[in-house]
Amino acid sequence: MxxxxxxxxxRDMLFSRRFExxxxxxxxxxxxxxFLHLYxxxxxxxxxxxxxxxxxxxxxxxxxxxxIHAIRCGADPKAVMAELFGKETGVSRGRGxxxxxxxxxxxxxxxxxxxxxxxxLAAGMAKAIQMRGGDEIAICFLGDAANNQGTFxxxxxxxxxxxLPVLYVCENNxxxxxxxxxxxxxxxxxxxxxxxxxxxxxxxxxxxxxxxxRAAAAAVDHVRGGGGPYFLELLTYRYRGHSMSDSNAYRAKxxxxxxxGRDPIILLRDRLIEAGAMTKEDYKALDTExxxxxxxxxxxxxESSPPPAVEDLERYVWAEDGSCRSGGAG
Amino acid sequence: MGVLMYWEAxxxxxxxxxxxxxxxxxxxxxxxxxxxxxxxTRGLYEKYxxxxxxxxxxxxxSYTGLGIGASFLGVRPIIELMSVNFxxxxxxxxxxxxxxxxxxxxxxxxxxxxxxxxxxxxxQLGSQHSARMEKVFMSIAGLRVVTPSNPRQAYGLLKSAVxxxxxxxxxxxxxxxxxxxxxxxxxxxHPLEGSELAREGRDVTLFGYNVSVHLCLQAADVLARxxxxxxxxxxxxxxxxxxxxxxxxxxxxTHRAVVVEEAEAPVGVGAEVIAILNEECFFxxxxxxxxxxxxxxxxxxxxNLEKAAVPHAADVVQAVLxxxxxx
Numbered sequence: 001m002x003x004x005x006x007x008x009x010x011r012d013m014l015f016s017r018r019f020e021x022x023x024x025x026x027x028x029x030x031x032x033x034x035f036l037h038l039y040x041x042x043x044x045x046x047x048x049x050x051x052x053x054x055x056x057x058x059x060x061x062x063x064x065x066x067x068i069h070a071i072r073c074g075a076d077p078k079a080v081m082a083e084l085f086g087k088e089t090g091v092s093r094g095r096g097x098x099x100x101x102x103x104x105x106x107x108x109x110x111x112x113x114x115x116x117x118x119x120x121l122a123a124g125m126a127k128a129i130q131m132r133g134g135d136e137i138a139i140c141f142l143g144d145a146a147n148n149q150g151t152f153x154x155x156x157x158x159x160x161x162x163x164l165p166v167l168y169v170c171e172n173n174x175x176x177x178x179x180x181x182x183x184x185x186x187x188x189x190x191x192x193x194x195x196x197x198x199x200x201x202x203x204x205x206x207x208x209x210x211x212x213x214r215a216a217a218a219a220v221d222h223v224r225g226g227g228g229p230y231f232l233e234l235l236t237y238r239y240r241g242h243s244m245s246d247s248n249a250y251r252a253k254x255x256x257x258x259x260x261g262r263d264p265i266i267l268l269r270d271r272l273i274e275a276g277a278m279t280k281e282d283y284k285a286l287d288t289e290x291x292x293x294x295x296x297x298x299x300x301x302x303e304s305s306p307p308p309a310v311e312d313l314e315r316y317v318w319a320e321d322g323s324c325r326s327g328g329a330g
Numbered sequence: 331m332g333v334l335m336y337w338e339a340x341x342x343x344x345x346x347x348x349x350x351x352x353x354x355x356x357x358x359x360x361x362x363x364x365x366x367x368x369x370x371t372r373g374l375y376e377k378y379x380x381x382x383x384x385x386x387x388x389x390x391x392s393y394t395g396l397g398i399g400a401s402f403l404g405v406r407p408i409i410e411l412m413s414v415n416f417x418x419x420x421x422x423x424x425x426x427x428x429x430x431x432x433x434x435x436x437x438x439x440x441x442x443x444x445x446x447x448x449x450x451x452x453x454q455l456g457s458q459h460s461a462r463m464e465k466v467f468m469s470i471a472g473l474r475v476v477t478p479s480n481p482r483q484a485y486g487l488l489k490s491a492v493x494x495x496x497x498x499x500x501x502x503x504x505x506x507x508x509x510x511x512x513x514x515x516x517x518x519x520h521p522l523e524g525s526e527l528a529r530e531g532r533d534v535t536l537f538g539y540n541v542s543v544h545l546c547l548q549a550a551d552v553l554a555r556x557x558x559x560x561x562x563x564x565x566x567x568x569x570x571x572x573x574x575x576x577x578x579x580x581x582x583x584t585h586r587a588v589v590v591e592e593a594e595a596p597v598g599v600g601a602e603v604i605a606i607l608n609e610e611c612f613f614x615x616x617x618x619x620x621x622x623x624x625x626x627x628x629x630x631x632x633x634n635l636e637k638a639a640v641p642h643a644a645d646v647v648q649a650v651l652x653x654x655x656x657x
Binding site for chain 1: 352353355381384386387389391392393394395396397398399400401402403404405422423426427431432433434435436437438439440442471472474490493494495496498521522523571
């Protein structure tokens, strides 16, 4: 990977970290309501995979921990923050919230809150791609705990049966809400679970963005080349609780220390410093620049945007194009 | 105008829509090689191939979800759930995704899928193959629910549903696939909203939908012949959205109402229609409206018990006579 690319990814990952931390503060300030699932610790997963894919061209779908996936596909961080603030300028016009970000223009096909719900949706998008004959692929990011839903098995079976161009990325952060994986799941290595469907699978270090990008490149090549579905497991860790309502009391401090010693941002930063491509001062300056951007542009935009009009409460329930009115006669 | 059976009308709509648009696909258990449990897709696999007429594994929630995901990108899936009882398994994808995706994306994405499924008690199918689920589906905002009572509607509603950009649930009935009726020879698109006057009458309105329209019509004949009561029969082929104005208009003419449903009464079509009457035309009523419904039990197996669990035309006649104080 070129130094310039590494620097760009470092910035993107640091931006992701600071964006999420600012969400935390906004939640405490009650600017953000509802449920809020944050991404710190897992940044190398989406950034590494999307480095190998084509953001804005490939169709991406995920669960409720979706802010950074949306932004990495091309969603404007201002519109993402505005969505969290419940504003009309939000990516989903304030109707979705944190768990339901959508940016269809950039082919970010949504965050969904039923664990495992996106598995078949991704396979369906892949079916559509197959019918249209394009070179896009569908990419589904979900956590390890989603693999205990029936949709995991049902969807993998159909994806393999019909050789659908879909990449399933499992961000294995070791916890399903508050239950550690070995207490909920008989086979802890998630990539081993797909062998029953004849789908190629791999496991990679989800804290090392370069390792993720390498593993993802092989996965994406396989899927885009017509080889059918692929399953990529990334070993990672979330620093915060499952959501803001999670006290995070179930994890050993020693385990948390071990993972924070393998922080994806610090790993990449130190590599750049070792290579002489960056100094600690450069990194600090970058951090300051990002914090300012978040405060002055992103938060300011979200704060000053108008809420949705109450008169529009019932919009978007039914089609507004008349396709269902006339009897559909074309 | 030719006479077709209900299943033939559905099959013809499938065939025409598959021919009209290469993005239309059909999915479900046994819809392909086997030609469909109720023959509704017979011959289509041979004509359109396995990529478009897809035999699915028995994974209702995920193949429904797969169809919904495909619809995000312009595919128009017609999904057959072999029995409405199995639709419970697919309810997550139908209710949580298809019905809500346009709303929660602020209008960016929609799920134009058609889901067809037969429900109802038929011939000793037992508790887990005899459910009526329309009350569940019609309570979900963002999901259209239609239910054809005859071959013409079965044909025209499916045609319209395929072209509609909302998800549409088509509630069919196990007992009705061999019902014969006239269907226009040319293409016909039935409206997805509104209601139809199945019989004119001045004394009482009988509201029915799907199979219960036939109970209403049978009862209306008996009422006219034996009791001198002229019943109007309103066919509520659209259960969501319901035709509030049409319901009120009919009762403003007749001043009496009976709602006939093959399902159990609680939280059902009858409850909803009577609530609408209260809200829209309470002072037009000359008598308290009544429901004729199934008994509130799982449908039993034994022939006599099954018969006793569901409503019949005689029950409708009795309910109407009650409105006139003649029982």
